[in-house]
Each structure stands twice: as C-alpha cells, then as structure tokens.
Amino acid sequence: MTTRAARPSIPQPSGGAAGDALDPAVRRGLYETMVLSRTYEEAILREYHADKGPGFDIGKGLIPGEMHLSAGQEPVAAGICAHLTTDDAVTATHRPHHFAVAHGVDLRRMTAEIFGREGGLGRGRGGHMHLFDPATHFSCSGIIAEGYPPALGQAFAFHRQGTDRIAVAVTGEGAANQGAFHESLNLAARWRLPVVFVVEDNDWGISVARTASTAVDSNADRAVAYGIPGERIEGNEVEAVHDAARRAVARARAGEGPSLIEVHTLRLWGHFEGDAQGYRFDLEEAPSHDPLPRYEARLREAGVLDDTAVEQIRSAASERVEDAIAFAMSSPVPDPASATSYVFA
C-alpha cells in the first residue's frame, strides 16, 4: 500500500477556449477525483453504519455524531479544485469530504479525524465538520455560510503577500440566504479580493426545498447585484464546472476580483445519515441523475476510458481509501487526560 499521495493526480488544464474538448488526461483526472471521492464516502458510510445498532444510536460506533455525505456533488469539487494547487485555500461546508478529497487533503489524517483519533487532522478534537489542514489551506465549518468570511481574509493575506494565490469559498444554496453570504460578496467585490465563491445548489437545505426558501431562481443573480460575475451551471457536469472555474480562477489570480459559480448539483443521499427523507419529492429519480456513471459513460464513448482503465482507477481509489481507514483505525484514541489541551496556543 502506498503511504500517501499529496493530492489526486489531476493534470493542469490545457487552457483551451470554452467549449473546446478537454485534454484526455484532464478528463481522466476529473473522473479519478470523482471516483476517489465516491469511494471514500462509500467507505465512510460503511464504517459509520457498521456499529450504530441495535436500532440507530447516533452517538455510537467507530464514527459517532452527525455525518453529512456529498455523494452526487463530486463534479463541483473536482471541476473547481482541478485549477487549484495546495497553496490555494478552500473553505468548505458541513458537507466537506468531496472538496477535501479534490483539494488533496491527506486522506489518512482526514479519516483519522473522522474516526476521532489522535492521528487526525485535529487530533480528534474537531470531527467531520471541522477539518483544518494547514498543509493544503483547507478548512470547513458546521455553521451555515460562516466559511465565506474567513476566505476573504485568506485572499486578503495572499494578495498582501504579493502572491497570485486565491481562496475558494463554498456554501450550499440554503446558506446563500444567510447574512454572511451577502456581506462577503459585497466586501470581496469592493476590495477586489481574489476569491471564487462557489454555491452548491443541491435543491435542499435539509428538508426545505430551494424553491420554498429562496426568492431568486439563481444565486448568479445575487452576484450580479454585487457587481461581480455570476454563473449558474445547470447540468451537474464536471467539465462545465471545470470550464467556468477556469475563468473565475484566472480572473482572481490576475487581481481582477471575485466571481461566483453556482452549480445545480444533486444530493444523492440524505441530509445526514439517518435522514429518512420523507419530505423529498425527487427521491425516486435521484439515482438516475448520478453524475458519476454518466461521466464515465461519456468518457468511455470518447475513448478516454475503457474497462481496464476504469478498473485501474477504481482499484487504486479503493486501495487508498482502505489504507486511510486502516490508518485511522490503528491510530490511538486520544487520552482523556488531554481533553483540555489546545484551548490556547
């Protein structure tokens, strides 16, 4: 088993104009990222439910607490992060795994954190909604929309430090109704901060449909209200995200200020694990919109992937994922005597 790869092997984009067919290596890389993310979450799902019983006790098991999985939303993270290096910052949400995987957060230490182990990113103190990785400038927050403002500060620092590094800030469409979202757009626009705002519209904020909670059809309109480019991508399609992100990232790096990209994506599973989704009217059809088999079929058709390649990619992903799980399980449980550590530096 390999120890760790710094980040998934995503070649840099070829830089073709919008609409150009992407380089096959880039396409394969996007697919690989999506597969790694899905494989990762399937494994987390398995471990999460392994010992919650009898019945379902959220506090029990190797992975206790709330668990928000991002299956179905992989195109957003893969498409955006393909343009980033680990010098760029990402602030993700309470549903952070796909962005963490795509941004190259160390899988072993992330998994150990989710398992609440001493070898985790936060030494077991943070948990799945609170992943902090200084090596990749990755963080996330369990409080809705509150990852947007710190991204401004990271972008501010990068700019002051004379670099072309950027910050990517992610929220869900539900979070776009929160004050922090609007304040951040305004301030970043006014100060031309190098930020890419990403909104993942999976149609649902827990049980509340976007159409029931949001006064506009598209959060791209809200970007326009703050004088910055806003683009909504309808299909949950990784190459469309990749294309939009290329423009937004280039603009930010060039010092031209922030942009917003909203992707109409899909929450394939429950809001959190244990969510029976009785409120959901699109549940029956959701699996047929899974973006992963769709993209795979497209790449097979284009001759980018064949059986062998798919098999290789899948088994490489599961090898990395199982290695991360094994690492997490072998990492020690934190010593209760250290429970009050790390309050102050």
Next chain:
Amino acid sequence: MTTTHAPASPATHSRRLTTSKAMVEAIAFEMERDPSVFYLGEDVGSYGGIFGSTGGLLDRFGPDRVIDTPISESAFIGLGIGAAVEGMRPVVELMFADFMGVCLDQIYNHMAKIHFESGGNVRVPMVLTTAAGGGYSDGAQHSQCLWGTFAHLPGMKVVVPSGPADAKGLMTAAIRDDNPVVYMFHKGVMGLPWMAKNPRATDEVPADDYEIPIGSASVVREGTDVSVVTISLSVHHALDVAEELAGEIDVEVLDLRSLVPLDREAILSSVAKTRRLVVVDEDYRSFGMSGEVVATITDHDPGLLSRPVERVAVPDVPIPYAHDLEYAVLPRQDRIEAAVRRVVAG
C-alpha cells in the same frame, strides 16, 4: 416558590410521553386556544423539527402557522420580535443553541431589550426555543449548552426543562408569558429514537392543561447529606448517582428548571438543610450558572456551608469530538459521584 411535583391533581388522567411529545402537546394546545400563536423555524414543517420539537404540528395547523424558514436566523428571529410587538405570540426555533452567534443581536439587543427601552410600554411575548447539549460526538459547534450566556444577558427568561411533565407545563407558561422566554431543550432529554435511550426521557404527563410557573425549582429527590443543584440532562445523571449511593449517602437533587428567574430560595433552603453543595452544569464552568448558584449561598450566608462547594461543569474547553474526550469534559455520573463523595467525606 418550590414545588415538589408537577402540579397535577390526583384525578388527572396521564399517559407516558417523551419530552418532545409533551412539549409539542403544549404548543398544540396553545395554538388551538389562541390563533395568534404560530411556530417558525428551520425544518419545523414536514420534517417535524430536527429534534422532534414540532412533530405533527404541520398536519394539524397547516403551513400558515407552522412555517419553514430560509436559513436566515437574524431575519426570522427578528420577524418573531416584530410580530410579537404587534400582538402575536410567536414561538421561534433556533435549531441549535450553538447558532446563536449568527443572530445574537436580534436576541439580546432587540428581543430582550425592547420592553426596557420602551419604559415598559412595549411587550415582546415571544418564545425562542433551541436545542442544547452534547454527548453524541457532534463536535464543538453543535454540542454546547450556552444557557449561561442567555441568562447573563438581561431581559429574557431562560427555561430549561429536564423531563416530559415539566417540559409541557413550562412550555405552556412560556407561551402565555408576556416576556421573551428562551426555552432550551437538551437533546438528551427529548426521548429521540436515534439517541441513547434515557429512561427518564419518557414519563407520566398529565393530559390536562396546566402551567408550571417559570422560576420555581423542583426538589426531585429529597435527601439530607448533600444538595446537588442542577438542571436539564444533569438532573437525570444526578438522580442516577443519588440512587446508586442510597443507603450510603442521602443525596438531595434540586432541579432549577429555569435560570432566569432563578429560584434562589429553593437553593438556600436545600443547602440550609444539607449544608453541603455540589453544583452540576453542562455549560462552561467559568462565569456561569455554577458560579451564580454558589454566589447565591455566599451572598446570603457563607456559614450555611460546612464544606467547600464542588462544581462539576465543562472545564472551559470547547466540547471535543472524540467520544472519550467528550465524556472526559461532560459532567456525567462518574464525575458527579466523585464530587458528592468528596464533599461528604470532609
């Protein structure tokens, strides 16, 4: 104003209900009785509240009175304030107490101060419900109690029931109160199907309409050796310890039931009897409930105490995610028992 039982007359018909069902029963009764009562918050409609705070209400009262909001806490809590000022009786839910930060201005500068600033001319008869507490590895942003913070800020009552009958009577009182009331329910007392079963989270609840006056503590177990003064889920833990030690140490357990107003008389009379005090609080230790309870004694007569007080609280650290770390900082039975033994040993 200390009561030893929920004020249910002996003739009252009662059933066993979970705390969440008892709470909902009170809300439904008030909505039935008073058309100006409505319930507002995130996922309170078809979901029925993430912690079961509104189960079945949408079906009974419809979407005009049980209203799902956008994730915009400042806006919808502020809306509750405005509606209350104009004569309605909103019950507004903040899904987790931990989220108070995003809407705190509406809470403590508006909801809590309007009555004062208007020289008593404007009332804000509103209930802000919110879930508190940890114990299931939900991490530092979803496991706090924070009732000490609400209680520290003047102008709102702060109610924290520990079980079903109290939850119902206190909710009824909260909705009928002409003041803003923050009604905090610990997830661990709600009797949720997806959390560790707490046997005391299901109990007898009178079927009739009754109020438990806000500001009246309850002696949930009489004892002579030591007073354990506490609130919410910690009441259950303290009772476990008291039962465990019965025959060896006679523990009195006082459930404060509200922090504002605080039933100081009940604290004083219990400690006057036992002369030993353990305060248990799932909130942070410093600058909070436990200090206030101790000050209640020392302000009145430090001589009441025969021994230094023991405080069992969260030791001023955010709630850790990992199970063993979380249990190390929460005031659970092991720590309560050790404190009781220490305070009695001297």
